[in-house]
Amino acid sequence: MNQTDVKVSFYLKKSEADAKGNCPVMARLIVGKYSETAFSVKLRVPQSLWLSGRACGKSAAARDINNRLDEIRAAAFSIYAEQSANREVVTAEEVKHQLLGMASEQETLLSYFRLFMRNFEKRVGINRTESSLNGYRNSYDHLVRFLQSQYKLSDIPFAALDRSFIEKFDLHLRTECHLAPGTIVNLTVRLKTIVGEAIADGIITAFPFVGYEPTHPQPEQKYLTTEELNRIMTTPLHSRTLYHVRDLFLFSCYTGIPYSDMCMLTNENLSLAEDGIWWIRSSRKKTGVDFEIPLMELPLHIIEKYRDVAPEGKLLPMYSNSSLNHYLKQIAVLCGIERKLVFHVARHTYATEITLSHGVPLETVSKMLGHSRIGTTQLYAKVTDNKIDTDTKALDKKIAERFSVVI
Secondary structure: OOHHHEEEEEEEOHHHOOOOOEEEEEEEEEEOOOEEEEEEEEEEEEHHHEEOOEEOOOOHHHHHHHHHHHHHHHHHHHHHHHHHOOOOOOOHHHHHHHHHOOOHHHOEHHHHHHHHHHHHHHOEOOOEOHHHHHHHHHHHHHHHHHHHHHHOOOOOEHHHOOHHHHHHHHHHHHHHOOOOHHHHHHHHHHHHHHHHHHHHOOOOOOOOOOOOOOOOOOOOOOOOOHHHHHHHHHOOOOOHHHHHHHHHHHHHHOOOOOHHHHHHOEHHHEEEOOOOOEEEEEEOOOOOOEEEEEOOHHHHHHHHHOOOOOOOOEOOOOOOHHHHHHHHHHHHHHOOOOOOOOOOHHHHHHHHHHHHHHOOOHHHHHHHHOOOOHHHHHHHHHHHHHHHHHHHHHHHHHHHHHOOOOO
């Protein structure tokens, strides 16, 4: 093998761009046909200054960056030449370790997890949310307690991770922490995300948890049926507060707007189209994706009903989310609805029962819901497919009872 069998290229890790658009520069090192690794070169470069694996332009900053990249490439060639002179097989990992002056065993899980969270925190409010950061913090805290309980360690090298590690972590969460299957899925997915980032950074080369699959909770129906929705709309309630909560819930059922976005709605989000249809136009607080929803008669009636009591400029008078969910439990009892009724059920009901089940195309529903990926909307469609199957069987039975065909 000669030096032409060694290739070094550079790319930006755009997923970790900071507020100013500066991204970490990564190196990809390939030795021969099958040996490959990647690692950070400890530089940050603005996306606007990057083109085809190098800093573009003739500025001093661009020259400095390119000189550093050339030094790394030359050092990699030199290390490979030195190692291949002494033995026949040289791997990309061996070249990388000598180039960086470190052994992979020195990279530890929790220290890397903390670095990930610090970078994540910088992006909160830009393209990440505080609630997502808290989810990673929660997963980190569980890992700290697990390492102390299971291994009597304050940290663990990435090289020590294997399938048994995550299976023991799963068992710890299940038996010692008594967590629900859905919570365990969330915690282990975040751990796998951290490991995936470490692979992308070239700290480890293979995914250590191959074959592990957490026990997923049984899927529950999150939308209301037409009959259940009708009960909520027609059942007499015993207080003005419950009627208010019901109206807010129905507004979400017939618009698909989630709680956090309803709180942000103002009169400025209302617009009247040329055909006389009122629309709500806004953007999701969670993702920043725009959404546009034509208003049916019921949500228009609710807006008019609370026009004089809504805070100045706001479209609707809102309770806290916890208060809404508390009162919805009472409404569920009064309406004879046995499933868990929380405010977010309304958004599922709009997607499934109000739109998809009545033939509104998936792409249209996705746009109205403000989903950034149509795959998110397809989660609702899976439930609807089951409903369509049930409804089709019921229709087939009715037709068989009403008609007889002589063949």
